[in-house]
Amino acid sequence: MGKTLIEISEVGPRDGLQNIAAIMPLKAKKAWITAMANAGVREIEVGSFVPARILPQLADTADVVAHALTLTNLTVAVLVPNYKGAENAVRAGVHKITIPLSASETHSLANVKRTHTQMLEEIQKITRLLKSLPKEQRPKFEGSISTAFGCTLEGPVPEKKILELATALMTAGCDEVGLSDTTGYANPVQIKRLVCAVKNTVGDDKLTGLHLHNTRGLGLANALAALEVGITTLDSSLGGLGGCPFAPGASGNIVTEDLVYMLESMGLDTGIDLNKLLASRQIVQSALPGETLFGFIPEAGLPLGYEMV
Amino acid sequence: MGKTLIEISEVGPRDGLQNIAAIMPLKAKKAWITAMANAGVREIEVGSFVPARILPQLADTADVVAHALTLTNLTVAVLVPNYKGAENAVRAGVHKITIPLSASETHSLANVKRTHTQMLEEIQKITRLLKSLPKEQRPKFEGSISTAFGCTLEGPVPEKKILELATALMTAGCDEVGLSDTTGYANPVQIKRLVCAVKNTVGDDKLTGLHLHNTRGLGLANALAALEVGITTLDSSLGGLGGCPFAPGASGNIVTEDLVYMLESMGLDTGIDLNKLLASRQIVQSALPGETLFGFIPEAGLPLGYEMV
Numbered sequence: 001m002g003k004t005l006i007e008i009s010e011v012g013p014r015d016g017l018q019n020i021a022a023i024m025p026l027k028a029k030k031a032w033i034t035a036m037a038n039a040g041v042r043e044i045e046v047g048s049f050v051p052a053r054i055l056p057q058l059a060d061t062a063d064v065v066a067h068a069l070t071l072t073n074l075t076v077a078v079l080v081p082n083y084k085g086a087e088n089a090v091r092a093g094v095h096k097i098t099i100p101l102s103a104s105e106t107h108s109l110a111n112v113k114r115t116h117t118q119m120l121e122e123i124q125k126i127t128r129l130l131k132s133l134p135k136e137q138r139p140k141f142e143g144s145i146s147t148a149f150g151c152t153l154e155g156p157v158p159e160k161k162i163l164e165l166a167t168a169l170m171t172a173g174c175d176e177v178g179l180s181d182t183t184g185y186a187n188p189v190q191i192k193r194l195v196c197a198v199k200n201t202v203g204d205d206k207l208t209g210l211h212l213h214n215t216r217g218l219g220l221a222n223a224l225a226a227l228e229v230g231i232t233t234l235d236s237s238l239g240g241l242g243g244c245p246f247a248p249g250a251s252g253n254i255v256t257e258d259l260v261y262m263l264e265s266m267g268l269d270t271g272i273d274l275n276k277l278l279a280s281r282q283i284v285q286s287a288l289p290g291e292t293l294f295g296f297i298p299e300a301g302l303p304l305g306y307e308m309v
Numbered sequence: 310m311g312k313t314l315i316e317i318s319e320v321g322p323r324d325g326l327q328n329i330a331a332i333m334p335l336k337a338k339k340a341w342i343t344a345m346a347n348a349g350v351r352e353i354e355v356g357s358f359v360p361a362r363i364l365p366q367l368a369d370t371a372d373v374v375a376h377a378l379t380l381t382n383l384t385v386a387v388l389v390p391n392y393k394g395a396e397n398a399v400r401a402g403v404h405k406i407t408i409p410l411s412a413s414e415t416h417s418l419a420n421v422k423r424t425h426t427q428m429l430e431e432i433q434k435i436t437r438l439l440k441s442l443p444k445e446q447r448p449k450f451e452g453s454i455s456t457a458f459g460c461t462l463e464g465p466v467p468e469k470k471i472l473e474l475a476t477a478l479m480t481a482g483c484d485e486v487g488l489s490d491t492t493g494y495a496n497p498v499q500i501k502r503l504v505c506a507v508k509n510t511v512g513d514d515k516l517t518g519l520h521l522h523n524t525r526g527l528g529l530a531n532a533l534a535a536l537e538v539g540i541t542t543l544d545s546s547l548g549g550l551g552g553c554p555f556a557p558g559a560s561g562n563i564v565t566e567d568l569v570y571m572l573e574s575m576g577l578d579t580g581i582d583l584n585k586l587l588a589s590r591q592i593v594q595s596a597l598p599g600e601t602l603f604g605f606i607p608e609a610g611l612p613l614g615y616e617m618v
Contacts, residue, residue, distance in 0.1 A: 150612055150613070150614070151613070152612075152613055153613075154613075155612070155613040155614025156614050183612070184609065185612040187571060187574035187575050188533050188571070188575055189574075189575040189576055190574075190575075214605070215605065215609050216567070216570065216605045216606055216609050216612075217529060217564070217567040217570075217571075217604070217605030217606065218529060218567075218570075218571055218574075218605075220526060220527060220529065220530040221529040221530045221532070221533045221571060223530070224497050224530045224533055224534065225533065252609075255526070258525070258526040258527075261525065261526075261527075262496060262497070262526075262527055262530060265496035265498075265499075265527075266496050266497055266498040266499075267498055295526070296523070296524065296525045296526030296527075297525055297526065300493065300524045300525050300561075303459050303461075303464070303492070303494040303525075304459070304460070304461055304462075304463075304464040305459070305464025305465050
């Protein structure tokens with residue numbers, strides 16, 4: 001009642017699944033997404049419209065979207081790497097499209113084989129497609145600056161470059177920009193500095209979400225720093241799926257269960273029932289018996305008297 | 310260089326070793342402490358003066374202290390549970406004595422078989438002993454309130470109780486109080502609220518250190534919150550020794566390597582050479598081949614271009 005609402009954007013079905021070799025059956029994906037929505041998760045990145053030969057794990061994204069759209073109170077989000085992906089996303093009827101733009105041009109070329117200029121042209125093309133749709137059918141369009149806090153290929157990325165790209169994304173027609181710590185390089189001071197700088201550049205309400213990784217153990221500390229400078233949406237992955245936090249180069253998303261626990265224990269409102277969320281791990285574990293699910297809360301349990309707090 | 314100095318108090322040789330079954334040989338303890346001091350760690354809790362039948366792992370504390378005192382620029386700290394321990398600590402010539410006072414009386418009775426009143430009487434007795442020493446031989450005396458953020462036996466601990474105990478510790482003659490999240494129950498909001506309340510009660514300079522655990526994954530986020538309310542000393546354990554962070558009930562100290570990385574990446578000064586610190590893990594691992602050492606930084610490595618930041 002009057003508690004600050006923090007939005008958790010669950011990215012496990014996309015970022016988690018794309019980083020493991022095993023392919024989760026469609027049926028399990030549906031059950032997992034349903035369980036998370038029932039636990040109160042209000043935004044799920046359910047997949048990515050990329051060629052199946054590149055990410056066979058996500059080849060059924062259209063079917064996953066179709067299912068997710070039947071659930072109530074759920075923002076169905078997808079990642080797209082290009083115009084073609086956006087077309088498919090629009091066809092599928094998603095609520096939100098995120099396109100990554102790597103701050104490191106080296107990483108951009110390695111990841112999507114495009115320069116910044118080429119990516120921005122692609123984004124303009126997507127904007128034209130979205131603008132051609134009736135307003136009520138138009139998905140929200142976010143440009144997410146990846147490697148925003150440093151790159152494993154280039155090292156530190158100049159903050160001036162991030163501000164330029166944020167401006168360019170808005171000019172190209174994005175509704176909002178996001179910042180992504182793809183490499184797990186961010187620290188709390190950097191988070192605050194960069195978030196404030198980008199907010200000052202594109203507008204306070206045009207940067208509301210961060211995608212943080214826990215590769216170097218700073219995921220929750222960075223999330224805390226982000227909250228303190230007005231970030232209200234945080235990406236995370238159930239069980240930290242897809243990234244062994246103890247392995248270099250791994251995805252290492254923040255564990256949703258731990259993030260929800262931290263936020264709720266701080267008196268913030270995620271709208272998520274932690275016990276139901278924890279129960280949904282079983283679906284993932286059964287469907288992916290070879291994968292390790294992570295998380296401190298799943299192991300240590302909730303504090304005695306937690307409900308009383 | 311004008312950077313804020315944050316003191317790391319390494320508690321691995323005490324809190325780490327007391328929570329494992331294996332006994333580290335004295336020679337390895339000495340080598341480990343030397344390596345950490347050489348890496349720039351300026352305070353180490355090297356042991357605890359408790360009966361050997363209770364903690365055989367720390368039975369050689371007097372010898373460890375004797376060695377640690379030969380190292381330069383090192384504050385040699387020990388934990389003592391009672392007057393007898395303090396006597397031994399004084400005899401050994403330590404620089405700092407910490408005595409725990411459990412906020413939860415249930416926990417106090419279980420842990421040291423004493424009520425609050427009995428513990429405070431013991432502390433007064435220790436104060437008289439310390440006051441009888443010439444000033445230059447008098448170790449610093451800290452009263453550390455354990456289970457300050459909640460108790461696995463009692464659940465939430467009223468903050469009023471913490472303030473009462475903090476005042477009582479100062480009245481009983483402690484130079485300073487500390488707060489310990491023994492159970493890993495703390496959250497960042499609680500950290501800020503309680504630290505501020507205690508500082509307001511006993512004086513800003515009488516609470517400078519926290520002992521945090523990472524049992525629920527919030528260790529570094531809690532450390533960050535602590536820094537923001539003026540805490541300048543943080544306890545941690547090399548490799549998170551003595552606590553499997555993925556096992557309930559475990560000690561789960563913050564991993565020193567990850568804490569130092571976070572602080573240094575934020576532009577704070579710990580005085581610690583991270584590469585030398587990481588190298589010292591080998592000593593622990595060789596001496597305790599059956600123990601798992603934890604840490605994200607040891608696995609993921611430092612970011613590319615980290616030295617440039």
